[in-house]
Amino acid sequence: FDQLDGYIWMNGEFVKWADAKVHVLTHGLHYASSVFEGERAYGGEIFKLNEHTERLHESARLLGFTIPYSVETLNRACIDLLARQGFEDAYVRPIAWRGSEMMGVSAQSNRINVAIAIWQWPSYFDPAQKLKGIRLDIAEFRRPDPRTAPSRSKAAGLYMICTLSKHAAEDKGYSDALMLDWRGQVAEATGANVFFVKDGKLHTPTPDCFLDGITRRTVIGLARDRGIEVIERAILPEEMAGFDECFLTGTAAEVTPVSEIGPYKFTVGSVGTALMNDYNNAVRPKQAIAAE
Ligand code: PMP
Secondary structure, three states: OOOOOOEEEEOOEEEEHHHOOOOOOOHHHHHOOEEEOOEEEEOOEEOOHHHHHHHHHHHHHHOOOOOOOOHHHHHHHHHHHHHHHOOOOEEEEEEEEEOOOOOOOOOOOOOEEEEEEEEOOOOOOOHHHHHHOEEEEEOOOOEOOOOOOOOOOOEHHHHHHHHHHHHHHHHOOOOEEEEEEOOOOEEEEOOOEEEEEEOOEEEEEOOOOOOOOHHHHHHHHHHHHOOOOEEEEOOOHHHHHHOOEEEEEEOOOEEEEEEEEOOEEOOOOHHHHHHHHHHHHHHOOHHHHHHO
16 A cells, blocks of 8 residues: 555645655554545545534644644645545545654653545445345454543544444455444444434434444434434444344445344445435535536
């Protein structure tokens, strides 16, 4: 991945992709003092760019550091980099981390670095699997109590349990894992939020210890536009036996139907499919739809 073509925006400059390097004694690498974003561009426009950049700033604040570039500067850098890379549809990855000036848990005066990379990533899950609904295992690791970690931050450190859980699920032939929270309630997948459908209504866990995804909020809005009731509440794993449909939402995953979570089975039904189509329409810039 470090040998792709094009440029990476790094601390205010466009650097050749292969030259965008950090030192091995980077604090972000040793102590996970790093926060990032995941965005998608459709038809040459980054969907909800400003919300993502604001979340990056907020994630850093929750980890105790300030990003030395304004939201406006970073928005402009993302837009300029997308044009420079020449992609219409692409994935955008901004990241901010503490540098290599001091080594130790304390790194009060380390430089805060920021980089942005953009590449083509058409599908997060296997497209054939996605049509049939993906299969999820139930993870052993749980989302931590918000008193244990800054769970509203999109912090690299919080992804350690996600990678472990996703690998364990993949090793058993599943596409992903559903994570419970520290109380044993349904939380989210390893990189996406989860929704269920029962009697035509949406049920989704209250995001009190995991990311309240930008896609999640978009899909809640789209559902309400259709007159679908959305219920945010605590969901116990046993309740999954009574749900008709299930899908995941996330910038990378978009709206992905789920056919199975451990022992629980779901149909790829009309509500999830309608919202998947609504989302696909919502993310495309209006003039691009008109021109097609
Ligand atoms: N939860 C986790 C753990 C994630 O990594 C993501 C993807 N950023 C989400 C939820 C969904 O967030 P969003 O819709 O903002 O991409």
